[in-house]
Amino acid sequence: MSDAAQPTAAEVRAAAEAVKAALDRHLAAVERRSGEDDPAVYEAFNELAGAAEAYDELLYDRYDEVTPFEIPGEETLPPYTGPDEPSALSVLIRRDYAVAEPQRLRAHAQRIEAADDDGSGSEASSTVHGALGLLFGEFEPDEIASRHTEFGLEEGDSTLWVTVSDEPAEPGEWLEAPFEGADPQRVICRFDVSAVFDDDLDDDDDDDLDDALVRTLAGTPDGDEDVEPLDTDR
Incomplete structure (x- = not known):
């Protein structure tokens, strides 16, 4: 971005103040919540997400810095549409690896x-x-x-989704196309691990790597992601 197009320091400061105000409104909504699906909390959450995203963009454009947190946008939070009392579930998992030491692998x-x-x-x-x-x-x-x-493998990103179904799938039904049935609106919980969150950790901080686990609950996955079913035939 050219210097002429960069946001001013005042604009970045205003965006930061907007995040602070949105945090206060979100906390107030949570404190006054009338139930698990209180629309006021949902609205305050979306306002906070929007303010945080705007601040993050301005901060990066002006100072080439980023915030240490990421709030999923509204489009990544589809409402759960599965059964309230599911009788069947699927565990979908994808793990990426790099072949770091071929000789060790062989x-x-x-x-x-x-x-x-x-x-x-x-x-x-x-x-x-x-x-x-x-x-x-x-x-x-x-x-x-x-x-x-x-x-001899190097661990990359991984994701695990727990999805619900109306009834168990027929044996062999999804084996030819295992990803097609992954409906983000039927995800009960999702667990992500990404190397993105490890960039700032020192080599001696291996015990803290579990802190990089991002737990996104109540149906928050992005429907464009590929997932892989856990192999239950072994």
Whole structure:
């Protein structure tokens, strides 16, 4: 952005004051709430989200700085439309990894291959593609997530959605298109982990990484995100 288009310091200050005022209105609405779905709280939340977003943009344009928090906008908060007493649910999960140490990955795959050697002469562990197939064929996804460094993988972003259904799906019904049934308006809760929140942490602060967990409750996911069903056939 050019200097001529930059917001003034006064505009940034005014936006900050607007956030403070919106915080006060939101707290007052929460203190006076008449029930779980009080529209006054919802309105105050949206006003706070809008004020925070405006301040964040002006702060960045003027000073090249950002705020340490993110408030989801109204479009990411679809109302829950699922049953009040669900009888079926799906756990949808996506985890991203980078292959940080291919040699370590192949070494683990070779051990798996040696233990399962049936004399066929196959050497799938000689390639990263084959080694990944062996690894994920041998271990549960949760075990790989907890031991990813040992396997030569680097953990990326992950997301987990708990969604409800009117009734259990028929066996094999969604296997060809596992993501199509992910309705954001039927999400009970969602848990996200992103490296974005770890950027400012020191290398010695590994014990604090759990603080980067973002828990977004009551149906807040963005419907454009891809999700992956938890493998229950293992």
